Amino acid sequence: MELKIDHIELSQHASDLFVSRVISEIKPSLEAIAKQLIQKEWLSLGEAAEYIGVSRSTLATHFVNKGLAVSKIQQVKRISKKDIDEFLNENRI
Incomplete structure (x- = not known):
C-alpha cells in the first residue's frame, strides 16, 4: 500500500x-x-457511584437509602447496572 x-x-x-x-x-x-x-453487569459501590456521577456518600444517602438494591455476599457489595438504570427511570421528575 x-x-x-x-x-x-x-x-x-x-x-x-x-x-x-x-x-x-x-x-x-x-x-x-x-x-x-465491555459492559460489566455488576458494579462495586465506587463503580456504581462513578457510573451515576455522584459520590459514594450520595449513592448511599440518595439512592441506596431510597430503595436502590445492593447485593451483598460476605463483605462484597455489588449493584446491578440494570437496577441503577431502572431506579433512575422510575425516579424521573
Whole structure:
C-alpha cells in the first residue's frame, strides 16, 4: 500500500513502517477504550457511584437509602447496572 499524506509519498516499505508504528502507538489506548466499553453487569459501590456521577456518600444517602438494591455476599457489595438504570427511570421528575 502506497501512502500519500498531503503531497508526501512514501515507499511501500516506509508506508508499512509508518502504519506499524501508528498501530503500536494507539493500540494501548484502543485496548483501554475497549475494556471500558465491555459492559460489566455488576458494579462495586465506587463503580456504581462513578457510573451515576455522584459520590459514594450520595449513592448511599440518595439512592441506596431510597430503595436502590445492593447485593451483598460476605463483605462484597455489588449493584446491578440494570437496577441503577431502572431506579433512575422510575425516579424521573
